[in-house]
Amino acid sequence: MQQCNCNQCGTSIEVADGINFVTCRNCQTSLKIHRTEYVVYTEVVENQQNNWQNSVANTQNDVVQEQIRMQTELQIAYQKLNALNDAWKITLVSYESVAEKKVSPVDKKSQYSGDSYALIPFVFIGFVLIVVGALAATKGLKDVGVPLFILGVSFIALTVKYAFSAQKRQQYSSNYHLLKSKYEQEKIAYEQKKAEIEIKIAEIEIRIASR
Numbered sequence: 505m506q507q508c509n510c511n512q513c514g515t516s517i518e519v520a521d522g523i524n525f526v527t528c529r530n531c532q533t534s535l536k537i538h539r540t541e542y543v544v545y546t547e548v549v550e551n552q553q554n555n556w557q558n559s560v561a562n563t564q565n566d567v568v569q570e571q572i573r574m575q576t577e578l579q580i581a582y583q584k585l586n587a588l589n590d591a592w593k594i595t596l597v598s599y600e601s602v603a604e605k606k607v608s609p610v611d612k613k614s615q616y617s618g619d620s621y622a623l624i625p626f627v628f629i630g631f632v633l634i635v636v637g638a639l640a641a642t643k644g645l646k647d648v649g650v651p652l653f654i655l656g657v658s659f660i661a662l663t664v665k666y667a668f669s670a671q672k673r674q675q676y677s678s679n680y681h682l683l684k685s686k687y688e689q690e691k692i693a694y695e696q697k698k699a700e701i702e703i704k705i706a707e708i709e710i711r712i713a714s715r
Contacts, residue, residue: 511535511546519544571712578708585701592694599687623667630660 505518515530524537526546534549633656640649 506539506544508537508544508546511548517546525549574708574712578705578712581701581705581708585698585705588694588697588701595690595694599683623663626663627660630656630658630663632656633659 505520508517508519509515510517510528510531510533512528512533512535513531515528517526517528517535519526519537526535526537527533528535535546536549538545538547633652635656637649637651637653637656640646640652642649
């Protein structure tokens with residue numbers, strides 16, 4: 505038999521070898537027996553139970569707090585994704601509006617793509633017609649000279665008009681390529697940002713599911 509005292513009330517207790525738990529006959533406290541090489545002492549089991557319960561409660565509270573934090577983080581990520589998609593829709597509408605009003609004419613097959621110098625022969629022909637018409641008219645051949653003069657003036661006028669139209673279409677083409685380049689850059693940035701947010705959402709959902 506071994507001698508020890510109740511850790512709750514101090515009552516002396518005799519404990520047989522091999523016994524690890526006893527109940528104090530005085531205060532009815534459940535005790536755990538601890539043995540060392542030189543001493544035998546008791547510990548109140550209820551305190552251990554309370555400590556264990558508190559530890560479990562704290563652990564459960566930590567789990568709940570972590571779940572709340574992850575749910576909040578997930579909600580914020582979805583909000584960022586929705587905002588990003590909404591902003592991209594607005595950007596697309598703006599590009600489509602500009603393309604419809606100012607850029608789309610360059611897509612027509614009739615767009616001018618040649619060098620402006622190619623129009624010089626047509627201007628020369630117009631001047632030749634004007635000169636020939638004027639000379640014919642001065643020599644009394646008005647029936648021939650006047651129509652040739654008018655034809656030459658008309659020829660030059662149409663050539664100049666086409667040249668300005670071609671220049672305008674070339675400007676449209678330049679604007680189109682600039683706009684397209686900007687669109688492609690913004691699209692790449694949007695897709696990269698979207699992928700980053702979607703990856704983050706997937707990671708959060710995996711962490712939530714593993715809890």
